[in-house]
Amino acid sequence: MTSGHTATASTHVAEPPDRVWAELMHPGARWMLGANIETDFRPGSPITFEGHFFGRTFADTGEVIAVDRPRLLHFTHYSPLGGLEDRPENYHDIRITLEADDGGTLVTVVQGNIDTAEHATRSEQHWREALATLAHRDAPPAPKA
Numbered sequence: 790m791t792s793g794h795t796a797t798a799s800t801h802v803a804e805p806p807d808r809v810w811a812e813l814m815h816p817g818a819r820w821m822l823g824a825n826i827e828t829d830f831r832p833g834s835p836i837t838f839e840g841h842f843f844g845r846t847f848a849d850t851g852e853v854i855a856v857d858r859p860r861l862l863h864f865t866h867y868s869p870l871g872g873l874e875d876r877p878e879n880y881h882d883i884r885i886t887l888e889a890d891d892g893g894t895l896v897t898v899v900q901g902n903i904d905t906a907e908h909a910t911r912s913e914q915h916w917r918e919a920l921a922t923l924a925h926r927d928a929p930p931a932p933k934a
Contacts, residue, residue: 794903798916800924803893810859810887820923830856836864845870851880861886896920
């Protein structure tokens with residue numbers, strides 16, 4: 790591993806864990822910063838993320854480590870846009886957990902093995918944005934002023 794830098798983000802979604810899980814894991818789910826996610830969700834299987842980020846096309850890869858539906862998705866993640874070599878020590882370790890709470894689900898993402906504190910801060914902001922999109926996907930439009 791390259792370092793101990795970590796990014797953490799959480800949000801509340803007003804749906805039960807099984808419904809949030811279904812949204813998170815849908816192959817065409819666009820909540821994750823616009824990425825299309827492909828995997829069979831079996832430990833040891835590949836997981837890919839493809840899309841556009843700040844005008845750049847990306848194709849990120851990783852491997853599923855653990856799945857406990859509808860509570861945990863644990864996987865590795867490598868992005869060529871990060872500028873690091875495609876080597877195991879440069880892969881992020883990402884855990885997405887879902888916990889039932891009053892009125893819905895607490896969704897938490899913890900991304901470890903980030904190379905710099907600056908990248909960890911940036912990753913945390915990206916995860917907050919992604920989770921906010923997930924949390925507000927069914928929100929009614931704001932009233933007009």
